[in-house]
Amino acid sequence: MPEVKEQIFLVTRTVNTRRFPLIPGDSPDNKDSISLQMRDLSVLLGVVIIDMPEPAKSAPAPKKGSKKAVTKAQKKDGKKRKRSRKESYSSYMYKVLKQVHPDTGILSKATGIMNSFVNDIFQRIAGKASCLAHYNKRSTITSREIQTALCLLLPAELAKHAVSEGTKAVTKYTSSK
Known part of the structure; x- marks a missing residue:
């Protein structure tokens, strides 16, 4: 017989409850529908669910007028770090727009x-x-x-x-x- 391996899924503490109809095509609001939580579903599927602790809340973002807000990321030596280049078609779209409608932005x-x-x-x-x-x-x-x-x-x-x-x-x- 082939060996069965356990699958592990990491989920947060918030677990959604969903109602499943007993008869396919029936509405989930029917009183005979089954209410399954993620844990019950995991037992049916044969998987293990591990609860993760809720993520720690980070420090609040500085206010808009605050002088502490740093606009560019800096390395330890004080040199400014280069931004990674994002490829996009925006410049080409702008050129085509100006060819078709010169007065439109x-x-x-x-x-x-x-x-x-x-x-x-x-x-x-x-x-x-x-x-x-x-x-x-x-x-x-x-x-x-x-x-x-x-x-x-x-x-x-x-x-x-x-x-x-x-x-x-x-x-x-x-x-x-």
């Missing part, structure tokens, strides 16, 4: 939302293109896989525009070589 919060949107679409396209290359037993993602991934992910008219813009960009790149 964009908030940094909106830029952050657009940045996460671009990253999400990029990951979806890359993931789908990777799957397509894997299905066809190829180790390289080419423009053909990207084009097919676009057609699968985007609606019809939007996919046509994306494919034409992508084709235009690829031909511009190959002609400049």
Whole structure:
């Protein structure tokens, strides 16, 4: 018989209670539904739960007008530490916005939302293109896989525009070589 290994999950002291219906599809508010806590569920699943002590509260943040607030992190020798660089599409989005609407600006919060949107679409396209290359037993993602991934992910008219813009960009790149 195979050996059973224990799994250990760390949870905080706050344990949520949830009601589960006896019949699938029934509402959880039914009087016959079962109330399970995280501990009961762990017994059913065969896992061990360890209670962690509640996190210690840190010192309160200095007030806005306080002179003790340090704006930049410093090392022990007194030298200023370099900030880690964050990659984003914000500068490119700003340039495109100025090409389309020269008199319009964009908030940094909106830029952050657009940045996460671009990253999400990029990951979806890359993931789908990777799957397509894997299905066809190829180790390289080419423009053909990207084009097919676009057609699968985007609606019809939007996919046509994306494919034409992508084709235009690829031909511009190959002609400049």
